[in-house]
Amino acid sequence: MALAKKKDTPVALKREQKTGQPAEAKTAPLRNVCIICEQEGIEGKPVKEDAILGSIRAIKNALKIATNRRLIVCETCVPKYTEKRGRFEKTLVQYVAISAIIVVGLIALPLIAGGAFNFGALIFGVAIGAFITALSFTQYMPAVEGIEQKR
Ligand SMILES: [Zn+2]
Numbered sequence: 701m702a703l704a705k706k707k708d709t710p711v712a713l714k715r716e717q718k719t720g721q722p723a724e725a726k727t728a729p730l731r732n733v734c735i736i737c738e739q740e741g742i743e744g745k746p747v748k749e750d751a752i753l754g755s756i757r758a759i760k761n762a763l764k765i766a767t768n769r770r771l772i773v774c775e776t777c778v779p780k781y782t783e784k785r786g787r788f789e790k791t792l793v794q795y796v797a798i799s800a801i802i803v804v805g806l807i808a809l810p811l812i813a814g815g816a817f818n819f820g821a822l823i824f825g826v827a828i829g830a831f832i833t834a835l836s837f838t839q840y841m842p843a844v845e846g847i848e849q850k851r
Contacts, residue, residue, distance in 0.1 A: 730770040735842070736777035736784070744772035748843040773844050785841040795836040799829030 733740045735747060747753070753771070760766045773781045806825035810818050 730768055732772045733769045734774040734777055735771050736773060736780050739774060740769070742772075742774045744774035745778070745847060746845045747771035747773065748845055750842055752837070752840060753842055771842070773847065778847060781841070781844065782847060784839075785843070785847075788836070788839045788841040791836045791839050792833070795832050799832045802832070803829045 731740050732742055732744060734742060734744055757766065803822075803825035806821045806828075807817070810816070810821060
């Protein structure tokens with residue numbers, strides 16, 4: 701077994717360097733799955749990897765429930781996806797703006813009222829801001845390669 705391992709490792713490493721993907725990903729082919737209609741094994745535009753998806757994957761890997769699926773948006777779901785992505789982006793911008801107003805308000809109001817700078821209020825404001833921003837991620841839609849948002 702030790703011998704077999706020694707023999708396999710360089711090949712696996714070489715493969716990893718070439719594709720930039722872990723060697724195991726090659727042995728188990730990735731199945732496409734549409735993030736909107738959840739249909740499997742269809743063609744579509746690939747979802748861009750981001751911090752959120754990376755974290756979800758890391759958690760799944762840690763729990764050993766990784767599904768080996770490649771997230772895509774199929775041709776039929778593009779309009780639906782564009783709408784959902786647009787809604788998410790709008791919500792995120794709004795929630796970040798609300799968070800900023802709350803944080804600034806909590807810091808500025810006591811100062812305007814003639815009080816001293818309140819460090820507790822700053823921490824409180826940042827915590828509320830982070831919470832509100834996190835709420836917008838209940839509508840989370842990842843970016844997709846080749847689908848541009850109208851702004
Ligand atoms: Zn679909």
